[in-house]
Amino acid sequence: MKTIVEHIVDSLNEQHEIVTATILHKSGSAPREAGTKMVIRKDTSIEGTIGGGTLEAMAMQLAPEVFKTKQSSIEDIELTDDDARAAGMVCGGEVSVLLEHIDALDISQLNIYHKAKELKTVGTDFIMITNISQTNRRMSGKHKWICTETELFGEEDKEVQGIVRELRENFYHVKFHLHVGKNRYMIEPFYAMDRLYIVGAGHVSQQIALLSKSLGFYTVVIDDREAFANKERFPSADEIHVVSSTYEGLLQEVGIPPNSYIAIVTRGVDKVVLEQALRMRAKYIGMIGSKTKRNYVYAELLKEGFAQQELDVVHCPIGVSINAQTPEEIAISIVAELTQVKRS
Known part of the structure; x- marks a missing residue:
């Protein structure tokens, strides 16, 4: 069973660019939790799921514009009660989704994901940090970092180094969350397969x-x-x-x-x-x-x-x-x- 990181790297190797959809926040009875991620390829095929139904369909409808502009964006998607009932839930809610353009031609970005796949392969736990303050514009690999218990990969950044020190204080118990400081960061733990x-x-x-x-x-x-x-x-x-x-x-x-x-x-x-x-x-x-x-x-x-x-x-x-x-x-x-x- 491939992990989402492996799907991202394989898709970049095959199609050179993809869009990932990640749930940043949800309210009400949204089907999946924050941190859930899916890969959308240019040919409209997908890997993973953010809950199916209307939510997934809307993310896929928005993806072509992200491919066209190469600009990542955060979209607030509202699920009606009818949408919720179709997915087997009682009532609707609102979901904030990050649509992130990932381009294999961005060497910094490609290197980060190859490092993530390498760490996954050897079973090393890591946390990915993404600066999402720059949405609605191109997000380069220079806005993404990986930290393990002992190493940090990515561009040197004082604010990120401070975040890493905090994460390492309780490294194995970090949950997906948004860190707000001078900038806004998406914190994604990728622990070894259970x-x-x-x-x-x-x-x-x-x-x-x-x-x-x-x-x-x-x-x-x-x-x-x-x-x-x-x-x-x-x-x-x-x-x-x-x-x-x-x-x-x-x-x-x-x-x-x-x-x-x-x-x-x-x-x-x-x-x-x-x-x-x-x-x-x-x-x-x-x-x-x-x-x-x-x-x-x-x-x-x-x-x-x-x-x-x-x-x-x-x-x-x-x-x-x-x-x-x-x-x-x-x-x-x-x-x-x-x-x-x-x-x-």
Whole structure:
């Protein structure tokens, strides 16, 4: 599954210029959140979506003028109640959309997007910063920057350097937003693809892997039994790791990066895995089992020096409550919880 950054670079390589439509702000019952982006090519083909229906149609109607003038613009699009009902919503709203002209002949701009694709390929998290004060005129690549935890790419700019310092204070928790200072900037976090590590390769894990992959998670399965952790049982998994029977040293053996999702569904080594997961700065940790089992594991970890505050972040019993009983139902409840965390 290609990311929007890959679609942008590929489209620039094929057609030399594109228009991106990005939702900057919404009010009422607009279909998609701020930060949602789509690519519009000159041949009217698209990648991604900003919600379909009237909103998408209007963005596409405005795109030819952007191609003609090569000038980016911000458009306020009003959705009527009829538009909303056609999209399955209760009432309408207003959406502010940035239509940005991106030209491969602008070497600075092309380099920024190639750098973005390069960072995506190696799994490096980054934030793109775009000066949108210059809309209704040409926006060059000199108005766009990329920052990682340690590097900044783009033209030297004192105001942007100040913004970067602020972003790095809480780097992994930056949400899409507009920064208003001397200029107005669009702040877009591009974190590595959501990675789910399923520890344990039983029947429930099989069902989780099928669902998580279909929802776009990079899915990794871990177990100490090669007879269970293999491609025949997990054809959709992106990675499968057979580890030592003690499950110790998961971080070193598998290399679980920060901001990952960890679902602990082992056959009896949950405490060992949870102890490591709590030190991994994970975005989500879920552990299967009853409240009795949870209380026992937590009590042991408290004795070892963990704080209750650390344990409170764990989702246990794992999954949303749907009275699930079969492996398929349990997997649905777990993946629903993963989606809930992802979208919150």
